[in-house]
Amino acid sequence: MSEMLTVDVLLALPHKCWRRRIEIAPGTTAADAVRASGLDALCHEQCGQMPKIGVFGRKVGDDHVVQAGERLELYRELTADPRQRRRADVQARRERTRLQQARDDGSGD
Structure with a gap:
């Protein structure tokens, strides 16, 4: 055996x-x-x-x-494509930064 x-x-x-x-x-x-x-x-x-x-x-x-x-x-299969997820995260950060800069620029007037 x-x-x-x-x-x-x-x-x-x-x-x-x-x-x-x-x-x-x-x-x-x-x-x-x-x-x-x-x-x-x-x-x-x-x-x-x-x-x-x-x-x-x-x-x-x-x-x-x-x-x-x-x-x-x-x-198991991935639920989201990691590359697309990273791109979306970067885009969201850029948008937040742009909005913050717009607020900062407008508050000094």
Whole structure:
């Protein structure tokens, strides 16, 4: 009989984070490990999609063979494009600065 491997599977949502420590057989793929944790169904229920998988912050394929001690992370789709969000933040700051300068210029009269 082969020795079992212990891995963690994590799912983080804005309001809650789940972590499951599971034992799997050597040679188990990332997709099989995620299914064994049950977090794939929870992710699909919460996010409406099947998750992408990563190990310690790096995306891996479903066929990645899991090693002992790895942390499998379930990634959900972004709700906003980070570039567009930064642009909107910069534009909002510029507008606030422009309004403040207009107020300052008008108060000295």
